[in-house]
Amino acid sequence: MAHPQANPSVGRFARARLLSTLELRPSGFLFDVRTAESYTVNPTGACLVKALQQGVAPGALWQKLVAAFEVGELEAQRDAIRFLEDLLHLGLLRGSGDDARATAATSPAKQEGTEP
Amino acid sequence: MSSSHDAIRGPSPARRNSGRPLTVAVTGLSVAAALAPGLPVISALRSEPEFAGGRIIGFAYDPLDPPAYDGSLVDACYLFPYPMYGAARLLERIEHVHRQHPLDVIIPTLDSELPGYIEVAPRLRELGIGVVLPPAAAFDLRSKAELPRVAEVTGIKVPRSRAAHSMGMAVTLASELNLPLMVKGNLHGATLIGSLDQLPAAVEHHAAKWGYPVVLQEFVRGTEYDVVALGDRQGRLVGAVPMKKLQLDDRGKAWGGITVDDPELLAAARRAVEKLGWRGPLELELMRDDNTDEPYLIELNPRFPAWLNLAVAAGQNLPWALVKLALGEDVPPFAGYRAGTMQLRRCVDVTCSLGVYESLVTRGEVDLRRPDPSWIEPHFVSTLPSEEAADRDEEPRS
Numbered sequence: 001m002a003h004p005q006a007n008p009s010v011g012r013f014a015r016a017r018l019l020s021t022l023e024l025r026p027s028g029f030l031f032d033v034r035t036a037e038s039y040t041v042n043p044t045g046a047c048l049v050k051a052l053q054q055g056v057a058p059g060a061l062w063q064k065l066v067a068a069f070e071v072g073e074l075e076a077q078r079d080a081i082r083f084l085e086d087l088l089h090l091g092l093l094r095g096s097g098d099d100a101r102a103t104a105a106t107s108p109a110k111q112e113g114t115e116p
Numbered sequence: 117m118s119s120s121h122d123a124i125r126g127p128s129p130a131r132r133n134s135g136r137p138l139t140v141a142v143t144g145l146s147v148a149a150a151l152a153p154g155l156p157v158i159s160a161l162r163s164e165p166e167f168a169g170g171r172i173i174g175f176a177y178d179p180l181d182p183p184a185y186d187g188s189l190v191d192a193c194y195l196f197p198y199p200m201y202g203a204a205r206l207l208e209r210i211e212h213v214h215r216q217h218p219l220d221v222i223i224p225t226l227d228s229e230l231p232g233y234i235e236v237a238p239r240l241r242e243l244g245i246g247v248v249l250p251p252a253a254a255f256d257l258r259s260k261a262e263l264p265r266v267a268e269v270t271g272i273k274v275p276r277s278r279a280a281h282s283m284g285m286a287v288t289l290a291s292e293l294n295l296p297l298m299v300k301g302n303l304h305g306a307t308l309i310g311s312l313d314q315l316p317a318a319v320e321h322h323a324a325k326w327g328y329p330v331v332l333q334e335f336v337r338g339t340e341y342d343v344v345a346l347g348d349r350q351g352r353l354v355g356a357v358p359m360k361k362l363q364l365d366d367r368g369k370a371w372g373g374i375t376v377d378d379p380e381l382l383a384a385a386r387r388a389v390e391k392l393g394w395r396g397p398l399e400l401e402l403m404r405d406d407n408t409d410e411p412y413l414i415e416l417n418p419r420f421p422a423w424l425n426l427a428v429a430a431g432q433n434l435p436w437a438l439v440k441l442a443l444g445e446d447v448p449p450f451a452g453y454r455a456g457t458m459q460l461r462r463c464v465d466v467t468c469s470l471g472v473y474e475s476l477v478t479r480g481e482v483d484l485r486r487p488d489p490s491w492i493e494p495h496f497v498s499t500l501p502s503e504e505a506a507d508r509d510e511e512p513r514s
Contacts (some may be wrong), residue, residue, distance in 0.1 A: 025492050029474040033495070069444050 010077070013058035013084045016093045024049050032092075039090070058084055062081050074109060120318055126165065128483050138170040139217055140439055141210075144225030144419075150369060151422040151461070153225035155182075158189050160428045160435040167436060174216050179476035185468035189482040195480040199228045203235040209238070213241055213481075221246045221442040223341070223435065225302055225419050230255060246442030248349060248396040250418060257392060258416040260300050260331040269282065269389040272384050272413045275403075277333035286313075286319045289332055296335040298414075302326040306368070308335060336403040336412045343400040344420060344427050345385040346434045348441055351393035355434050355450040356385040357427035363460065368460075370423045375430045377455035379413055397438060402489035423459070430457040470494065 001067055018080045020050040028046050030039040044065060051064040061084070064074040140161060144154035156173070157252020161167050174185050174193035184193035194213050197205045206229075213219065221243055224233045233240075234249050241247075257266055261279035266272065276293055279288035290297060290312055299315065300306045301322035309318050311369075322330045343354040358381035363372035385400055399417040404410070420435065427434055430453040440447050475482040498505040 023492065025474060025478075026490055027478040029478050029492065031470070031474075031492060038473070038477065112145055 004014050010059050010081050010084070013081075013088075013093070015095045016058050016085070018049065018052040019092050019094060022049070022053075022092060024053065025102070039092075044079065045083060048080060065077065136218065136295050136440075139220050141175055141213065141219050142190075142222070142225065143175040143220040143229060145176045145183045145193075146178060147182045148178075149179070150365075150367065153420040153422050153424060155173075155189070156422055156425045157223055157420055157435045158163070158183060158432055159425055161439065162189065163428065164433050164436040167439075171217070173213060175213075175222075175293055180475055182468070183464060184476060184482065185472050186466065192483045193476065193481065195476060199226075199232050203232040206232045207236045208237055209350055210240070210245070211243070216450060219243075219245045221439050222421075223247075223442075224249075228420060230418055246439075246444065248438055248441045250347075250392070250394050250396055250398075254392045254394055255418055255427070258398075258418045259327045260302065260333075260415060262471060263333075263413065263416070266388075266392070266413065266416060267329040270384075271415075272387055272388045272418040273410060275333055275334040275336050276415045279329040279331050280319065281328045283316060283319055283323075286315060286330060286332060288298075290315050290476065293332055293334050294503065296386065298331075298333045298335050300331040300415075302329060302331075302445045303388055326382060333414065336414065338403045338406045338412075340382055340414075341378065341404060341411070342370065342373075342401065342421060342423070343381050343385045344424055344434060345389055345394075345398045345400065346437055346441075347394040347396060347398065348447060349395055351395055353386045353389045353431040353449060354437055354496050355427075356382055356389075357430050357432050357434075357454075358382060358385070359423065362458070370421075372458070372460040373423050373426050374453050374458045375426060375453060384411060384413065384447060388413075397434065400422055424462075425455065426457060426459040429459060430454045 007056070011089060019032065021032050023031045023033055024046060028043070030040045030041055032038070047064055047068050051061055053057070056064060061080040062073065062076040065071055065079060066073055072080070076082050084093065126425040135498050136320065142154050144152035144156050145154060146152040150370045158172055161170065161172060173299050174181070174190040175196045177198060178191055183189045193305060194209065210222070213371065222233070222240065224230055230249065233247060234252055234255060235247055237247055237260055251468065256262065257269070257280060263274045263277055267274040271465065278289035278293065280289050292360055295312070295512040296308055298306045298308055299318035299322060303326045305322055305325065307318040309315055319330050338361065341360050343356055343358040346354045348354050358378050359373040359375050361370040361373050363370070365371045383401060384402060388394065389398060390401055397420040399419070399421040400413060401417070403413040403414050405412060424434065432450045432453050438446050449491050468489065472484070474492050475488065500508065
């Protein structure tokens, strides 16, 4: 079984943190008090959001799924990564590896073309 | 039937024989782009003293439909699938609501949802839910493409028009008509064109929105008058109120109106209801030709219009009459209405509960009589510098 920390897909989320402006309601209503954007998460999504809000490292999220639901480790890892990608796509994560790479690509120091 | 209505008056209609409050569902709650008729229908019912204590259930398509947030308008609100998802989904959702809030009457207010309601009407009656809907054949005639047939059946004049089922057909048919032309979408919208080179863009615009056919209609230069009417279960006229638009929005919809004393317009409404055997609400849009002063029927809408509160203010609460018809009561025709009643529309901002929004987007429904104490609430944000904020421990007055 591949160790999740060795998985390059989750590695890029290692430093990612959920926006502090998000409020999760028992109903699954996720509300950003700064932008007034709102989202709906299902119970598994709510489990992951809560875990992130409690400071659980992105790489360890899959363990929360395994503990709370009847799901195998590999599936839980895939689901956790997919969820993190969704959060990233929606702009609800800060400090992910994608953010870092995007910043580097625009840096004047990288204009020699050593980075894509 | 006794001629003495007082002598046979039973329990107030606002309470059913079981003691349960009379419960009416109303659709079409949108306000944003254009006022849909649902809110005016609800306002009309709430203004009726006999409806006191009655309950209104909103059927909404959007969680941001404003009536869903107002406990003085609706008691509960449910999100519904769009009509394009079919009658089976509609019925499933109605049955869900009915299990939680037993319905006595449903008033659909949007053209696009009527075919679904007509289809499920037999099942609604089995459930004990009253609806008053036109026969399918009459409903089909209200289509813009069928206006010439309406003229044949009712004797009301209509402008020359043609229904085009393709762009090529539109180009050919347009040459048979006199300019200028109104190019009309199947369900909504119209574009005035003064030359044939404007035709393709207009046809494409409406076809893209509502599909074919697109109707080409000779433009009648004149003054528009609208009439709201109500047919009973036997297709007899119960009420009718004509009005002239005073103000228009940028889509040409009435933003203000005044009722008029015009026997010809009333006669047109009577002919439309009786010759078509129309059951339920109806709106006639007529143009009085500037040259001949003759009224031409330019559209027949199979539901209450958004300006309907003008008719209520003029003395005909047609939505309440519709409810009584749907309950199986015999409703005598209104004796008349007050001409010269004027109405102007205004927009107001209403503070809403974010918790209602939360309930609608997560559960698809909300019961305003049972707010959830865990609903999200606004939280206080200090705008003072932090040292001052620390000294102040109360929220400022709003």
